[in-house]
Amino acid sequence: MRDAAIKRLSDIAVQNPKVMLVTGDLGFGVLTTFAQNFPRQYINAGVAEQNMTAMACGLALEGRCVFTYSIANFPTLRCLEQIRNDVCYHDANVKIIAIGGGFSYGQLGMSHHATEDIAILRALPNITVVVPSDEWSAAGAIAALASTPGPAYLRLDKSSSRVGERAGETFVLGKIRQLRDGDDIALFATGGIVGEALQAADLLAAQGIGATVIDVHTIKPLDKDGIVAVARRTRAVVTIEEHNVIGGLGGAVAETLLEAGVSGISFRRIGLQDQYSSVVGDQGYLRRVYHLDAPAIVASVIDLLSHNSKP
């Protein structure tokens, strides 16, 4: 996902000399080609995320489209006030790329788990928040953000749903992507964990349960109409995210459905249950530990539907 994004950014940088990439001293081997090909459009700001973000804001206010780049929480939470006061209040054309969404860097420990970022970033006015599920949408998001002025956060993940490009499909910022159709339940997921939702849909189908699977790649602005329309066609909604259940995709979908007056459906948020992880493990392992993998999703759906069917 990361490589696909940077590759697309390179293509854009050729066309647009105002596009810049600023890293917080991370991206070994990933940014090398960009740095070599675009020396006037690349800066390593050092291990200094506050200045990276403020400085990027200054560049943006002088007419540049600046992508900042780092891992997990470093380009977001470490410099949150620079994002809020400098970038968002000034509507500056700064795009924050964080690689390592969720448990991508699971073994590195809690400091490298990005599990509250979606909630925190989407609470900021003026910012677009995008969480792609695969390489195709990561590249599409880069292109869409580069041509959309204003602040943005792009959360990239080590895992991928591997859906890829489908015939006739174009990446549209702010629109949900329906990947599977089923009548019994709608699974809304964001990020690479969309892959677990698809696997869960297969497992559910084998048990005679039809699941719609929706890739919500744009958390903000949220495709409220699209989400409500899907929810009205089913009797149960489950949200799935590699993120705390508070304030992320689950919160956004719940707010949307309740305000739209969608009633009579069962609802559940699958995600981290307001906790940090001190368990060591890779992304797949930690998904199993925290009940975020396909079998856990299946169990949760069956449990939800069984409660739903009771009078």
Next chain:
Amino acid sequence: MALDSSYTLKLASAIRRHAVEMTHLGNSSHIGSILSMTDIIAVLYGAILNLRPDEPRWPKRDRFILSKGHAGAGIYAALAERGFFSTDRLAEHYSNGSIFSGHVSHKGVPGVEFSTGSLGHGLGVATGMALAGKLDACEHRVFAVLSDGECDEGSNWEAILFAAHHGLDNLIAVVDHNKLQSLATCQETLGLEPFADKWRSFGWAVLEVDGHDHVALLNAFTSLPFVSGKPSVVIAHTIKGKGVSFMENQVLWHYRSPQGDEYQAAVKELESK
């Protein structure tokens, strides 16, 4: 504009009078911080900054960021005196529905380059603007005025490292070094000394001046950059509350608003000068 101090001294007097009036009407804080930097602001806005009041976003303008945003009333006053908007509007400061917030805001205010308020933001943004200026081979310069207490913020030192590393000699930091911060002196709070040496060791060209001596300030700002290839910092030694005797060097006037007899006494003293 001629480089004599007659206009800048008049401008400084006007800013001081406006600032006392604005903080009185708004029942607002930070008059000490405003009076401390007033001579610096008057010299910059009166003689140094290349600006067009009738074209605030003129691309070739010098950029100015007040990083110590709590002294925003001083900038509004300077901009009004320079004709960016009517001085009548200064009375709106701090009032309900106003665009003139206590901490300086650019929204709807012609001439304000950047909004600040949380300390430690302005220099980093100025650094990005200066880098853009270098990349585009522009002639304009980027100024940022910081407080000394603000230099407690680590983000400044990230920007200081960055600006020196990239040789941004179109960037000028001015530190309003009044030695008093919110609750006590800088040395009592979080010692900055040896302050000038810190900037030097980070690769900046440093000049220390009397921050109330207009001729000294004019000389400093007409000698930029102090060293080609290095960012410049003017450490301006100032007196918090300068110009109103009972406010001078009193930490109380970081937060106290001039009201009643104190307001009358401040007005009288400023008008007598």
